[in-house]
Ligand code: SF4
């Protein structure tokens with residue numbers, strides 16, 4: 001990426017940066033009335049996802065990410081999970097959130113960090129502005145563990161945040177190092193991530209901490225199933241993302257995962273999380289892909305028909321219903337759904353069954 005020459009202490013004057021400005025997901029910008037447009041099949045986006053913004057993007061170098069430090073191109077072209085996030089004044093966004101909250105249309109607000117020396121203090125400031133404008137709105141913080149210690153986790157909690165999301169992304173230490181750690185000149189460390197995950201779990205409580213996990217970075221299904229079982233045992237949520245190559249990133253030419261793999265992984269995770277089976281009931285082939293699930297046919301059939309296993313994994317609203325549904329997080333408008341931002345309908349189920357490739 002081309003180098004920014006304005007020093008950090010002057011960037012406030014030269015650029016619209018955080019904390020005075022934030023990026024907002026396109027779906028949330030539409031939901032807040034900041035941008036015109038519609039979301040496919042009118043999937044309601046109740047969660048307002050905000051992202052810190054600095055001219056350099058992010059100082060980490062995750063090889064699948066459109067904000068990575070060494071991504072080629074100009075910073076203005078940066079994307080995050082494949083979609084451009086428009087930039088707005090933080091106060092305007094907070095005021096819009098308060099307006100929509102009065103109409104009962106906000107499920108949650110989430111502020112995401114990037115790796116930057118200003119990111120912790122700015123996250124606190126952005127969260128505080130939203131909380132002051134709309135005190136009853138549930139808040140999540142999607143953090144970069146590399147920036148944090150227990151004290152910062154406490155400070156984030158003091159702003160009103162009740163859920164911490166952590167971008168673990170990789171399912172194993174080896175995949176982590178190869179895609180976002182020391183092997184790719186990136187500052188993230190696997191052990192430190194787990195220290196922060198467990199510290200957050202102690203402070204925020206059961207299922208109030210989630211790990212974002214990307215399927216398709218080079219891990220096997222067995223790796224994923226082991227991770228799901230471990231997180232479930234520690235009452236930490238696992239939120240899945242389907243790898244979707246970012247143009248311009250180092251992984252731009254790698255393929256997406258076959259839909260069959262993705263659906264089977266979604267189903268296995270759901271069954272483990274809901275205590276419908278243990279990890280031992282999952283059978284793998286010679287490549288460690290899921291080959292079969294040793295569960296009563298009725299359990300499988302009921303789970304598939306209910307459809308929830310195939311929905312987006314996201315933080316809940318005040319009633320406990322998933323609200324962070326991230327339309328287009330893993331697919332482009334008009335493409336087949338990877339994760340459904342709503343409960344799949346009867347019309348969707350034959351497609352899901354076909355994608356799973358099992359008779360259930
Ligand atoms: S830390 Fe997050 S935003 Fe930064 S490069 Fe890695 S994935 Fe992208």
Ligand code: SF4
Pocket residue numbers: 047049108109110111140141142163164165166210212239313314315324
């Ligand atoms: S799932 Fe939760 S932590 Fe992750 S982006 Fe959505 S609201 Fe934020």
